[in-house]
Amino acid sequence: MKTVMEYLLFATFFLYLFSAVAFLVGVSGAKKKGNAERVKKWGQTGLILAIIGVTLHVAFIIIRIMISGHFPTSNMFEFIAFLCFAVVLGFIIVFFIYRSFVLGAFVMPIAVILLSYATVFPRDVQPLIPALQSSWLYIHVTTAAIGQGLFGVSFVAGLVYLIHKVGNRDKSKSAISLELIFLVLIMFGSFSIVSTIFQMTGYQATFKHAYKGAEVVQEYKLPAIVSPYESKAVKMDSFAGMSKPLFESPKIFQGEKAASKLNSVLWSIGSGLIIYGIYFAIARKRLGKLLHPLVQKLNLELMDEIVYRSIVIGYPIFTLGALIFAMIWANQAWGRPWGWDPKETWAFITWMFYSAYLHLRLSRGWHGEKSAWLAVVGFAIILINLIVINLVISGLHSYT
Amino acid sequence: MVENTKCECGHNNPVGTILCEYCGKPLQQEVIEKSSIENEMRYEGAARRSQQSVMSLFDRVWAFFSSVKVAISLIVITLVLSAVGTIFPQEEFVGAASKELFYQQEYGWWGSTFYQLGLSKMYSQWWFASLIAMIGISLVICSLDRVVPLYKALKGQKVIKNIEFMKRQRIHVAVEVATDEEEAKLAELEQQLSKHHYHIQRDGKAILAEKGRFSRWGPYINHIGLIIFLFGILLRFIPGWNIDSFVNLVEGEIKRVPQTEYYVKNEKTVAEYYRPEELPPAMRSGGGQVIKKYQTDAILLKKVFGSNEMKEVTRHEIQVNDPLTYEGLNLLQSDFQPQQLRGIKLGIKDKNTKQSKGQFTVVFHDISLHQVYQVGDLKVKMEEYYPDFAIENQRPITKSREPNKPAFIFTIQKPDGKEEKSWVISGERLPDPEGNQYGIDLAGFDLANQTGLMVRAEKSLWVYLVGGIIFMIGVTMGSYWQHRRVWARVEDGVLYIGAHTNKNWFALRRELEMVGKPIGQVFGLVENEKE
Incomplete structure (x- = not known):
């Protein structure tokens, strides 16, 4: 069964990779005029590969549960692999709302990077220490991760927006930041x-x-x-x-x-x-200049809305998973709903950041470039919480 | 500033109104000059208390806290401070006796500064609490300042809107229609819009199609949830509202649960490790053991009124993630110390025959004076007990209640009724009084597992939960639905259409394209530039 699991993981990885390639091939044809057909054909292939990939990813998760007896979100490998799953899932959801192939051409490569980064960490099935032996482990972590996955999609949409907007600029601060x-x-x-x-x-x-x-x-x-x-x-x-x-x-x-x-x-x-x-x-x-032609024909307003919409879809899910479920579990395991442990604090920071984003956009009219940069910063905060807090600052949550 | 707030349609508007409450016509000069009123539409152009020109002190405070800019600044300051607080560990996670020394030794100058500035206790500082409180005030005022006028405006909205109002919508279109086609066009539009689940209102030659209005209340409902949540935090300042303490118990021990009327007994405490075959190879070779389970079989007891007897209230096998819970009181598994000294075994020897008379065990937590231990045909009576023995001014005293260096005075009663006194001091060998027939010596230790139970009660829990649920309801309403409106009106042979949504314009435009297709009406081509 362990070999089946490993094969499923490899298959998932290559499907995501092929999906990324298909999307990129399709989008790279968009430069020439009258090639909408080609974008669509390759894009649909990419989408189907991504969907098969996600299905195999689910199969991988199920087999891992059967082997270990618990949901695989208990160490760095398992969590990052799940975050990758959440990003692809988030992309598929957003795709069916906005049907943007360009987005796939950037989300899928990032999913590939995430999954390969996950495999850097030990892949062994580890038994759970007492603190993690609770069904809240998967309720809390999966909901939080799905929210983060949607924030990830928003980050990628922000990147696409910025490539279009500033990728081609010469000697500008924003081009260098990108x-x-x-x-x-x-x-x-x-x-x-x-x-x-x-x-x-x-x-x-x-x-x-x-x-x-x-x-x-x-x-x-x-x-x-x-x-x-x-x-x-x-x-x-x-x-x-x-x-x-x-x-x-x-x-x-x-x-x-x-x-x-x-x-x-x-x-x-x-x-x-x-x-x-x-x-x-x-x-x-610069890479920005290289990628710029791929997104030249982009509908900017559409991408701007994807940036925002992924956040607004993800925000309630993230709140539920990373704050409410987290508090319920913390109360059960540690006897208090909140304790300012570094990981908790950074979940709070993430939530406050996206709250500020929503207010800035809805009440102060921060659209376009500003909104795209904020989406990038938001995902950076999530990565800080995932990597820096887990590996550098240790707290109650550092189990890996 | 506007002096005359009476609209040309005859409606009298309150001072500060941007768009006429009745017909929607822009009233303020700077708005009339704009090509789009998208920003003004946010609160239906209604007059808000915070936007008045003449202000009392109360109004100034109100205006300050009603500003979204201020709210966002408060959020950003709080999140930056929270982040700074995680650079070094907070004091509560530091075990060292001298916190100041710890920060200095571990992190040098930066650590010292962190400690001096009070950042090591960031989240319980008064200024951090005031930031949260200010966010709370801002939540209340921001919401009230907007929800009341918005509610009134949406409730009283009219179907027939001023042409200027419609032309200045972000999405709008104007097409000429022949007089005999007017009715057919409007009817078709009505039909197509209702296919997309719009509620249609008709007034003469005007249509108002609307859907998802309830989503406008989402933000205010989630703010109410947050306010309730913050109120729960406020309640914590009531003395005795929370219990947060700790109790250590060796197996068999009964102790009072701090700050409550209950007692808890530790029947048994165990730790279980994973068997090597349950571990992956990499962890097996390390030789380290991985804990599988900590469990304390605990009984919660209560004194029977007016007596010293204890009555069982409830019992539970406490594990991590599975606390004992009784009427809001929680006992949580949080520490385990294997093989702690629970008592000592003492042996009695006949000095003449060198024969052992037997053993008895003194359990430290269960000592009462004049307690009698039966050893063979001897009765051993505990006369004095010094848990932490020392000599001061040539008299025996105890330094603490912890059995660090226990010492006892026993009387041994022989079968013939004669008694002799005997000293036992741990770690010291005292010559027994000359005439003593029996000697008492250390024969062994009585060891048992010790559990550490966290004692917690948080009465605000329900408040948090209610706040959280309300927040989730509001945020779901506001996130997954949007408020869309389409106005149509025929005037002087022209069909004017204007559309507005509180968010997701792209999706609205796509929907209107689908509405427009069957009736040959193109939407979204004429779009006002955003300001």
Whole structure:
């Protein structure tokens, strides 16, 4: 059964990938006039692939429940994979309201990045610690994630809007900011690729160092660029002639896994910059400019409405899942509905942010570019809550 | 500013009205000059208290809090502060004895500053609470300032609207119609609109088609939900409203539940670990054990009035995620300490024959003076007990009630009725009085699991829940429906159509295209630029 589950995951991954390719092929034909037929044909293929992908994703989730006996939203791999599912699901919902193929051409690649980023984390089926043994685990986490998935769709629609609006601009602050967003997305992608490669080759490095009076062992899955503060290498596979770390981490990174996380961040930044550098050397123009023709014929008002509508569809779901259900569970497990744990606080921040967005749009008339930027910032807040809070700031929610 | 608020249609409007309450004609000069009245339509162009020109102090406060700009600023300030509060852990999550030292040692200058500024207790600071309170005030005033005029305007709206009103809608169209076709055109339009679930009102040669008006109340209903929720938080300031404490119990122990009339007994506490085969290989090799279950079999007791006897109220197998709940009181599993010292076993030896007479167990939480332990044919009576023994001014005292260094004075009563006194001090060997026949010695420890139960009562829970449900109803109404209106009117051989929605214009335009197709009417081509 475990192999079936793994195969389902791979199949889901490739279907999302093929769906992304189909959408992109279709949209890239839109440059030429009279090609609406082509966009539609390829777009529909992309949509069908995405729907099959989502179905297989559901099958994957069901089999994982059968194996583990609990809903798979209990660690980083499971949650990010579920968030990817929610984004694709959100896209399908929004598609049937607005029938935008362009949106698919940008949502699906991001779904692919999300799913590959999920697989960086251990995929083992883990038993649940007592705090997670509750049916609220899946009620609370799934509703919150579906809300976040819709916010994700809004983020992508915002990106599409911005590519159209500012992608082609020269030397403007917003064009550079947009390019930075692409760079961050590339870093996520390249980190996933690098991690997969080293997982397959089975790279290992181990360091020993003292932390809070005890000896701690840190295991690296990526070649060590940076070693823990005042540490000794127990074992280090050499990579590309690098058999010693390049430097030692500063004192503030002396936590239990801090140095290995710093190492991962360095790998993300480094590999992302290299991939971007290679791209730039070949294409000799910003990604925004490269992508701009794809969205040239975009109906701007439609995309603006998708940005807003995905948020407004997601907002009640997010409130229910991330605040109300969260409070009910917290009251049951920890005896208080709210405790300002970092994860709770960031859910509150996310909610307040989208509340402010809705007021700005509905009462202050923030449309178009402003609204698109806000959608991007909103999703960045969600990613901060997912990655920074889980991996850097630990609290009651850090189970992974 | 407008001096004369009487509209040409003859209706007298309150001062500050933007669009005539009766016919919708723009009244203020700056609005008349605009090509679109989309922004003015938000509250139907009605006069709002906050928009008056002459203001008392109360009006000024009202105007301040009724501003959405102010509300958004409050939200943004709160969310930024909340984020700052998570840079370093909050004090309640810090175990160290000296918080100040902790922040300084762990995070250096930034940590110290964080602590000095009070950010380490961010969410219980008075200024954070006042921000939340101001959001609450803003919620009340913003809603009242808008909902009353909006309700009146929508309730009293007329079918026949001024042509200027219709021409200035974001979506509008004007086509010439022959006099004999007028009626047919309007009837067709009526029919198509009602197919799309619009409620139609007809007045002469004018139509008002409307749907989803209830969604306009969504925001106000969700604000009411939030206000109720905030009221629940306010109630927490009533002393005794909440109980938040902790009780540690070893197996067999009975303790009073703090701040209540109840007692709780720990019958049994267990921790269960996952078997190696239940773990994935990666976790198996680590050697670390993964906890599967913590459970405390607890009994809630109450003293029978006027006596010392206890009566069982309820019992429950408490687990994480499955607390004991009784009339709003919750006991939650939150700590587990295996093999804690519960008591000591003492052995009695006959010094002459070197023969053991037997053992007895002193359970610390269950000691009462003059208690008698039967050991063989001997009666051992507890005369004195010092849990945390020390000598001060050459007299025995106890430093605390914790059994850190227990000491006892026993009298042993022999079968012949003679008695002898004996000292037992843990960790020290005291020579027994010369004449003693029996000696008491440590024979072992009595160990048991200790549970830590959180004691919580939150009376506002129902208030939160009601607030949450109302919020969800309101937010659902406002999010998944929209208020759409189409006005049509024939005047001097021209059919004017104007349409308005409170949101999702693209979807409205698509709908109107579908309405227009069968009757050969093109909508949405003429669109006013947004301001």
